[in-house]
Amino acid sequence: MSIFEELHDRKNTRSVKWDMLKSVFQSEDVLPMWVADMDFKAPEAVNNALVKRARHGIYGYTVIDDDVTDSIMNWIEKRHNWTIDKEWLSFSPGVVTSLHLAIQAFTEPDDKIIIQTPVYTPFYNVIEQHDREVVKNPLVLENGSYTVDFSDFEEKLKQGVKAFLLCSPHNPTGRVWKREELEEIARLCCKYDVIILSDEIHADLIYPGEQHTPIASLSEEIADRTITCMAPSKTFNLAGLQASYVITTNKEKRARFNEHLSKQGHGMLNTMGNTALEAAYVHGEAWLDELMTVIKSNQEYVTEMLEKHTDLKVTRPEGTYLLWIDCSALNLEKSDLNKFMIEKAKVGLNAGASYGDDGANFMRMNIACPKSTVKEGVKRIIDALNAT
Incomplete structure (x- = not known):
């Protein structure tokens, strides 16, 4: 049996995904296919390394040494064709933490920050919680896939936008931006002097035949205005270990970001992370x-x-383990759509409305689980729809 076919009981492990069903869905009787972690064990080499470290039994202050930085540099060069220097690296507990810090470091209250909706829910929070203004550049759904409305993007940038929060690959739509798309985004950000805060946490989760391009790898000019946030957490199911890093090529910007890291008491990773x-x-x-x-x-x-048994449509993903399902054919209000999935289908998905108004007719499904779980989730949805 493949390690990806094994079923693991995650209940009573303090799992957000499995142990918060009552508080999130008001029901224990749903199959959780929502929050973005996997129901797979991490690679055995990771587990062995953690066991070996635990056997040592001492968890003092931990240095980030050359072995750690070299592993990052080698990974990014091999997987993403980008050669980086270890001096460019900063470390934080998570990508969302890094985005909060970057917003504080590179923008001011009331500044406009642009996002491409529907988009990962914390993007709204990291802007609004620091009294910045959200500017939306809605993505366009065409023939089952999302594209950037560049005319609208430029019009919005002209309004005095200070920063662009890029989601690459895009969550929840699963788009892996093509090089030419990123080049046009970068050209416009340079033209209007907009800093790029790039969340690339899903960079490694790319479908066969696709290629992720870090936007900062396009040129020195682009890298000079980009803060790139990455982590192994989504890739290897390590989110609970809280280890992420930021790549900043510009020396002044890096010093500014590190200053804000220091002000928040961050700067080292935990021993296990x-x-x-x-x-x-x-x-x-x-x-x-x-x-x-x-x-x-x-x-x-x-x-x-x-698509064979229902009127639901799955947008074509190129990366991530998240599916963006178009439920508009059901003609349900967003609250009724979520209620249907919970109470009738007994499946716990992410409500599309949480990613913005343009996601109101969608649901997000996490398929990083054994095929048997996927089949059960799909069967529940099909049976519930057939029963209506």
Whole structure:
């Protein structure tokens, strides 16, 4: 049996995904396919490294040494064709933490910050919680895939936007931006002197045949205005270990970001996060390649079954393990759509409305789980729709 076919009982492990069903869905009787972590064990090399470290039994202050930084540099060069220097690296507990810090470091209260909706919910929070203004550049759904409305993007940039919060690959739509799309985004940001805060946490979760391009890798000019946030957490299911990093090529911007890191008391990774990051990047590549064949197979199954047996449509993803499902044919209000999935289908998905008004007719499904779980989730949805 493949390691990706094994079922693991995650209940009573303080799992957000499995142990918060009552508070999130007001029901224990739903199959959780929502928050973005996986129901797969991390690579065995990661688990072995953590066990070895635990056996040592001392968890004092931990340094980020050359072995850790080299593992990051080698991974990014091999997987993303980008050569970076270790001096460019800063570290924080998570990408969202880094985005909060970047907003504080590079913008001022009342500044306008542009996002491409529908988009990852915390993007709204990291702007509004610091008294900045959200400016929306809605993505356009065409033939089952999303594209950038560049005319609208430029019009919005002309309004005095100070920063662009880029989601690459895009969550929840699953788009992996093509190089030419990123080049046009970068050209316009340079033209209007807009800093790019790039969330690339899903960079490694790319379907076979696709390629992620870090926007900062396009040119020195683009890198000079880009803050790139990455982590192994989504890639290897390590979110609970809280280890992420930021790549900033510009010396002055890096010093400014690090100053805000210091003001918040950040600067080192926890012992286990440090250990897992290195082990994953050094030994996890084969595991990841197998994972993405599993995710692709799961995506194809969900798409085929829903489109064969229901009026639901799955947008064409190129990356991530998240599916963006168009439920507009059901003609339900957003609250009724979410209620239907919970009470009738007994499946816990993410409500599309939480990603912006243009996601109101959608649901987000996490397919990073064994095929048997995927089949059960799809069956529940199909049966519930057939019963209406």
